[in-house]
Amino acid sequence: MKIKKIISTSLKEGKDKVLQELGENAIILSSRSFKDPSTSQDLVEIVAALDELPTPKKQDIHSILEKAKPPETHKDDFNQFASTIYSEIHDLKDQIGEIYEQLKFSFLQNYPKHLRDLYKKLLDSEISPDFALKIITNMESLPQNYKKEDLRKEIDKIIKKNIQFDEQIQKSEKQQVIMVIGPTGSGKTLSLVKLAVLAKIAITNNIAIISTDSYKISGADQLQTYSSIAGIPFFVAYDTNELKKIQSKLFDSEIIFIDTIGKRQTDLDNLEYISEIQDSANVSKTYLALPANLTRKNFLDYLDKFRNLAPNGIILTKIDECVSFGNILEGIINYPLTLSYFTNGQQVPSDIKPASGEEFIDFLMNNLWEEK
Ligand SMILES: Nc1nc2c(ncn2[C@@H]2O[C@H](COP(=O)(O)OP(=O)(O)OP(=O)(O)O)[C@@H](O)[C@H]2O)c(=O)[nH]1
Ligand SMILES: [Mg+2]
CATH class of the missing domain: 3.40.50.300 (P-loop containing nucleotide triphosphate hydrolases)
Structure with a gap:
């Protein structure tokens, strides 16, 4: 802020000087009359100030807002950015799913793949995890490349051992x-x-x-x-x-x-x-x-x-x-x-x-x- 003290012979003259020196945006902070001690002349003292940062005009605000708006090309960039994020989240979800599956069946790691697959099929047919585990533990003699008849034989053993038919x-x-x-x-x-x-x-x-x-x-x-x-x-x-x-x-x-x-x-x-x-x-x-x-x-x-x-x-x-x-x-x-x-x-x-x-x-x- 610029502050100026102006001495003049009248208030009007003083205001004119303020206008001249500081411009129309100056504001008067104080004014007083006094006598010059050497000449005894009546004088006026004006203290005026000017805020050096110009107040933006209406059209300036509009132009600032206009500048702040993302241009059309930015909009496209944003969409591309969003779709990249989306596909990355999707990939992450898949990876978490795979890790979950691996953890879920990690206790089966000691079983060969064909028994692990059979375990999953047992779960799909509404058998509880504990019971499915019991079944595959009883099927350890099932060959790796088993045929329908091999599986049938194993199920037959379990059924004969556990179920009574009237x-x-x-x-x-x-x-x-x-x-x-x-x-x-x-x-x-x-x-x-x-x-x-x-x-x-x-x-x-x-x-x-x-x-x-x-x-x-x-x-x-x-x-x-x-x-x-x-x-x-x-x-x-x-x-x-x-x-x-x-x-x-x-x-x-x-x-x-x-x-x-x-x-x-x-x-x-x-x-x-x-x-x-x-x-x-x-x-x-x-x-x-x-x-x-x-x-x-x-x-x-x-x-x-x-x-x-x-x-x-x-x-x-x-x-x-x-x-x-x-x-x-x-x-x-x-x-x-x-x-x-x-x-x-x-x-x-x-x-x-x-x-x-x-x-x-x-x-x-x-x-x-x-x-x-
Ligand atoms: N698809 C099919 N439907 C059946 C079978 N047995 C019974 N139903 C049908 O199931 C429905 C009920 O049979 P009900 O014999 O009346 O059963 P319920 O146990 O006596 O019934 P409430 O006396 O009402 O407890 C009927 O629509 C039967 O036709 C079956 O083996 N297969
Ligand atoms: Mg009935």
Whole structure:
């Protein structure tokens, strides 16, 4: 800032001098009148200042902003820069993914590549990592360039060692009471009808069906229709007393099939009720119907829930709707439970067959072997 003191004989003259010397942007900081001590003349003292940085004019601001704007060529540069960054982030993501995969399977480094690959396939077929590891540890004799038959043999060994397969329903001297339990919609009623019709064809004409599925309005109707088509006597029991009464009249039936409800008010109510039926009906065999297309977690949950009812075997239903069988393999081996029947469709009675190791291996092979 430039400051100037100006002495003049009048205020006007002083202002003119300020204008002349500092220009129109000068500002007056102070002014005073005084007498010259030597001449006694009246004088005026003005102190004025000028800010040396010129205040930018309006158009200057515009031009500054204009300069600050990235020119069009910069815009292109920026887009190119952004896309380079994007592709670098993408590459990094891929690399992190690869490192993650290597770490995830690093504990498999001691296994040959074909077993590491098999391990990944087992995970894809919904087998848990721990269980998959157990399987490949048991397959160490699988040759490196294994063929379909080599893999089949190894799976066969595991299945034979770990899974029990049931005999189909046979003729018996004593009356057999066969009950089907399971979660809602698992295929209990349809499986029971298939079994009853097969028993009528292959074992005895002397069978009966009792429904305890009176909770749902149409529950018993569906079964009644099937029974009348197949010419099998059909009864509905609304409680255990009634069930006992009906059974006492069926003393000479060779096989009695009992259908149960999928769901009451709560799971616990349901299980208690089924347990009462089991006791009062003197059940000789209880099948647990479970759909093969359940997730591993649901499959294990149901095995847990129904294990208190001590099922003798599993009817694995809806195999035709199932893509991966690892969940079942793990559930059944871990519990362990006997596999009794497989159902694979809605045709009565053709879409049911006794469970067999051969068939089960076929299902697993579909997940583990791709035809080249
Ligand atoms: N695709 C296919 N569908 C099936 C099979 N078994 C049963 N179903 C169908 O699954 C549905 C339920 O079958 P149900 O036999 O009524 O099942 P549920 O366990 O008695 O059912 P709730 O009594 O309601 O608990 C029906 O639409 C059946 O046709 C099967 O093996 N394959
Ligand atoms: Mg039913």
